[in-house]
Amino acid sequence: MTIFPGRRLKTNGVRRKSHLKRKEAWAGFLFALPAVLMFAAFSGYPILRTLYLSFFDYNMLTPPKFKGLENYVSLFQDPLFWQSVRATAVYILGTYVPTIILALCLALLLNRKFRLRGLFRTLYFTPVVMSMVVVAVIWKLLFFYQGPLNMLLGYFSIQPIQWLSSTTFAPVALAVMTTWKSVGYFTVLYLAGLQGIPTEYREAGMIDGATGWQLFRFITLPLLKPITVFVVAMSLLFGVQEFTAQYVMTGGGPNGVTRVLALLVYETGFGFMKMGRATAISIILFVILVAITMLQRRWLTATDY
Amino acid sequence: MKARVLRILTVTLLLLLAVSSLASARVTITYWTHTHPPMVDLTKELIAEFEKENPDIQVEYTAIPNNQFFTKMLTSMSTGTGPDVFNMSSTRITAYLGSDAVVPVIPSAFGYKNQAELENAWVKGTLKAASKDGKIYGIPSEYNVSALVINAAHFKEAGLNPNNPPRTWDELKKHAEKLTVRKGNQIVRRGFDFFYLPNFYWLDFGVLLGQQGGHILSANGKESVINGEAGVKALQTWYDMVYKDKVAGPQYSLKDSTNPMIDYVNGNVSMFLAYPWSIGLLKDTPVWKDSVIVPLPQMDPAHPVTHAYGYYWMVSKTSKHPEASWKFVNFLSSHPERWLKDVSFIQPRKGWTNLPEAKAFPYIEVWLGEMGKSSFGDMSPYWAEISAAIQRAVENSIMNGVAPKAALAQAKSEIDAALKQ
Numbered sequence: 001m002t003i004f005p006g007r008r009l010k011t012n013g014v015r016r017k018s019h020l021k022r023k024e025a026w027a028g029f030l031f032a033l034p035a036v037l038m039f040a041a042f043s044g045y046p047i048l049r050t051l052y053l054s055f056f057d058y059n060m061l062t063p064p065k066f067k068g069l070e071n072y073v074s075l076f077q078d079p080l081f082w083q084s085v086r087a088t089a090v091y092i093l094g095t096y097v098p099t100i101i102l103a104l105c106l107a108l109l110l111n112r113k114f115r116l117r118g119l120f121r122t123l124y125f126t127p128v129v130m131s132m133v134v135v136a137v138i139w140k141l142l143f144f145y146q147g148p149l150n151m152l153l154g155y156f157s158i159q160p161i162q163w164l165s166s167t168t169f170a171p172v173a174l175a176v177m178t179t180w181k182s183v184g185y186f187t188v189l190y191l192a193g194l195q196g197i198p199t200e201y202r203e204a205g206m207i208d209g210a211t212g213w214q215l216f217r218f219i220t221l222p223l224l225k226p227i228t229v230f231v232v233a234m235s236l237l238f239g240v241q242e243f244t245a246q247y248v249m250t251g252g253g254p255n256g257v258t259r260v261l262a263l264l265v266y267e268t269g270f271g272f273m274k275m276g277r278a279t280a281i282s283i284i285l286f287v288i289l290v291a292i293t294m295l296q297r298r299w300l301t302a303t304d305y
Numbered sequence: 306m307k308a309r310v311l312r313i314l315t316v317t318l319l320l321l322l323a324v325s326s327l328a329s330a331r332v333t334i335t336y337w338t339h340t341h342p343p344m345v346d347l348t349k350e351l352i353a354e355f356e357k358e359n360p361d362i363q364v365e366y367t368a369i370p371n372n373q374f375f376t377k378m379l380t381s382m383s384t385g386t387g388p389d390v391f392n393m394s395s396t397r398i399t400a401y402l403g404s405d406a407v408v409p410v411i412p413s414a415f416g417y418k419n420q421a422e423l424e425n426a427w428v429k430g431t432l433k434a435a436s437k438d439g440k441i442y443g444i445p446s447e448y449n450v451s452a453l454v455i456n457a458a459h460f461k462e463a464g465l466n467p468n469n470p471p472r473t474w475d476e477l478k479k480h481a482e483k484l485t486v487r488k489g490n491q492i493v494r495r496g497f498d499f500f501y502l503p504n505f506y507w508l509d510f511g512v513l514l515g516q517q518g519g520h521i522l523s524a525n526g527k528e529s530v531i532n533g534e535a536g537v538k539a540l541q542t543w544y545d546m547v548y549k550d551k552v553a554g555p556q557y558s559l560k561d562s563t564n565p566m567i568d569y570v571n572g573n574v575s576m577f578l579a580y581p582w583s584i585g586l587l588k589d590t591p592v593w594k595d596s597v598i599v600p601l602p603q604m605d606p607a608h609p610v611t612h613a614y615g616y617y618w619m620v621s622k623t624s625k626h627p628e629a630s631w632k633f634v635n636f637l638s639s640h641p642e643r644w645l646k647d648v649s650f651i652q653p654r655k656g657w658t659n660l661p662e663a664k665a666f667p668y669i670e671v672w673l674g675e676m677g678k679s680s681f682g683d684m685s686p687y688w689a690e691i692s693a694a695i696q697r698a699v700e701n702s703i704m705n706g707v708a709p710k711a712a713l714a715q716a717k718s719e720i721d722a723a724l725k726q
Contacts, residue, residue: 060379061379062404166704166705254704255701270376271693272723
């Protein structure tokens, strides 16, 4: 023992350190415990219960009957389910691709110094804080066949469009409305990102003779990558979960072209009283959301910034 | 001293016991309905009168917004927190009957000795929608059939005689052509149109289908026959009005579920299909003075067909006070004159036609005529899915221009899939 006094001392130190670490870990665990318990009660249990019910035939009035994987098998064979998957994909792409591009453009504009900049920033953000139900009702009136939007088109000799009654235009109408509603939120995110880019980078580029487009393409855009990754992930999550807009504006019609997956879950469970089948759709939706989140994490860790 | 305290304690205890037993003798029942303002007002009045007559029963009433009613009913019934009494649409009843969620009517609560006596007190066939295996589970709060409403002023303006209304769908199309007002290639006023709302697609299509002699389901209820010749002819009638005759069009409809008649009230439609309850919403509008209600047009007037639907008072299986609940339903259904006068609801309890209020009810002879031809259409525990498939087929054809045959073939496959699940 006396031969290696230094090592003994070191061992004591490590022990003390690990004891401290253990104490810290316990403290951390205890601090996190209320949140963990809340999550387990209000998220974990409902998720497990949903998964459990997805293997049953359950109309909410009689006890569930075990069906095994039948709900999943019949779902994958159901053209209405695939129509909803398609409607969800169309809604996400049709809404959030233009939203992200528009939000970036607006952020670039609002990042410049000009008069009434604060007012414009507030105006663009206002729809974000409005209730989706209110927004959907307003746009439903705007899109009415004999409504203001078609009247405006009439001034340019354009024939009125059946915005909400046509299978072609109903998804477009929903995309326009959601873009208007959500562009402000993503603009704020991009604005924060732009304000975090040191001015020296752009100045260095300007000294090297870069054009405005080159400054944007090779300096601003790459430095905004973390924000873009976040914005894309959020868009996907918002898009997959959207329900109110379709419920209020089109009720999922015409002919089911706007019946997104979240609306299908509601319709199947509460309308058709097939809660087992509805929970199976929810589980599929859950898997999609988890996959998106994983993808987002991968993108974020792959980024250089 | 000790004895005195003991006496006081004993008296207090006895008093407490007496009060608590009195309190426990008073039962509370809960009652839920959808929201229809005139109905809600009368319900509140009747509850106050019922409680006065029956001090041992208290009624807690809740009117639930229309679009939340079925969801709220379903979730509450599944957790055993549903109401004792509720008012349910005939289209949804089958699911509740099939799930054993309701209890049969107790004849004694209505003052009858047995079910046969009770059954005999209502107009024949009107209890059918709420019956299963020979037992009655519901009492009608409203019984609806459709008739045609015409705007007499529009008729005169178009050179038509409102006293000679269309009797067939072919005649209706010809009248509608004359009534339609166009500006360029746009319609300013539609000669006739349906309601383009979820709850009305199956009603309107169902009437056309029934008149063609068709059905949605096969006789054994195991598959859909909606795409048969009758179904295609029925949808073709609607399709032609929009694409061939161009007297109707979903794009012009305001599609207001709180007031489906808004287009007619605004003067943008000259004829539409109405129900008795429509009177309650129409009679206070300026257009009422020009409105005339005439029998429903038929495909074949020699064999008239019309469909009925209704709402029924039912008592939940989880109710702890079924006797008191049915007693309350008896009270509600014992005032058909007030339901007719204040809410425009027809309650088909025998003898209702002799009431002065019935004789004064607008176009009573038309409604009675339609009731005489009426029957409930196909019913199924999967009605919500069937009705959604019909909506998609009508939308696909009427809004998307798809041929009726193809649209109904899609509906058939969707209904068959729903029946198999």
